[in-house]
Amino acid sequence: MNRVTAILGTKYPIIQGAMQYVANGKLVAAVSEAGGLGVVAAGGISSEQLITEINIVRKLTQKQFAVNLNLQYKNVPELVKTVIEQGIKIITTGAGTPKYYMDDLKKAGIKVIPVVLWPQIVQNLSIPVIAAGGIATRACVKAAFDLGCEGVQSGTIFSVCSESPVSDQWREAIYQNNNEPATLPLGMPAIRVLNTARAQEITQKNLSQAELMNNLNQGFMTAFKDKNVENGVIFAGEDVNLIHQKQSAQQIINELAQGLEK
Numbered sequence: 001m002n003r004v005t006a007i008l009g010t011k012y013p014i015i016q017g018a019m020q021y022v023a024n025g026k027l028v029a030a031v032s033e034a035g036g037l038g039v040v041a042a043g044g045i046s047s048e049q050l051i052t053e054i055n056i057v058r059k060l061t062q063k064q065f066a067v068n069l070n071l072q073y074k075n076v077p078e079l080v081k082t083v084i085e086q087g088i089k090i091i092t093t094g095a096g097t098p099k100y101y102m103d104d105l106k107k108a109g110i111k112v113i114p115v116v117l118w119p120q121i122v123q124n125l126s127i128p129v130i131a132a133g134g135i136a137t138r139a140c141v142k143a144a145f146d147l148g149c150e151g152v153q154s155g156t157i158f159s160v161c162s163e164s165p166v167s168d169q170w171r172e173a174i175y176q177n178n179n180e181p182a183t184l185p186l187g188m189p190a191i192r193v194l195n196t197a198r199a200q201e202i203t204q205k206n207l208s209q210a211e212l213m214n215n216l217n218q219g220f221m222t223a224f225k226d227k228n229v230e231n232g233v234i235f236a237g238e239d240v241n242l243i244h245q246k247q248s249a250q251q252i253i254n255e256l257a258q259g260l261e262k
């Protein structure tokens, strides 16, 4: 048996990447219902908002789901308390080390999946490794498994699936993207974003990490809420040019899961 599905309690070892504001209760439930692991993104939201999204997931599915803690935000200690109180069983973490919270999370019996760079570490670990970044087709899944990973996490492809809350303008920017380069890496560790006018402007400024995050988050809201793509920032992976049409979470999971067949 695949160790990742055994640990997650899902049908497939496929995780939907956390995506701030995008990975809401509806999208998460759709991914979990389709046999993957949906992940509610807690980045940028309050404990109350997180509880609202968790309740939406629980109304829509009985299946396993997770919550992502984006460690760059100041309210992480409060969110840790909330996920424990809410009885969440799996946490993924991004943008930093979760070591300060590990004791509390472990005591609560929560499984923690930190996001790190996989090709370098897979040969040196005995615990299962889940590949993330650039995985949007069954061939990518197969390649990750060939390199020794036992699960995959995909973000961009789920960000534009039918159940995602992004606007049509955001979707089209992903489907029609033909910029060169396709995405720009910003910051350290890098966040990949579509090569829009706003993203280019940000690359030309000499910003501290904190200022950069501020600019990225403001630009993200311009794209997400105001639906203004060129003046906004759209997070997207290097697989963006492999994604050209709207699919449901179920169709995406079915496609990716075929890469698992031997």
Ligand SMILES: Cc1cc2nc3c(=O)[nH]c(=O)nc-3n(C[C@H](O)[C@H](O)[C@H](O)COP(=O)(O)O)c2cc1C
Pocket (backbone or CB within 6 Å): 016, 017, 018, 019, 020, 022, 041, 043, 068, 069, 070, 093, 094, 095, 115, 132, 133, 134, 135, 136, 153, 154, 155, 156, 157, 159, 234, 235, 236, 237, 238, 239
């Ligand atoms: C729109 C968007 C928002 C994201 N927000 C977060 C986040 O809040 N926390 C996090 O840990 N990762 C975040 N990510 C990264 C994804 O969880 C995932 O690791 C990554 O997208 C995988 O690469 P891929 O997009 O090429 O599949 C985001 C990605 C996208 C596309």
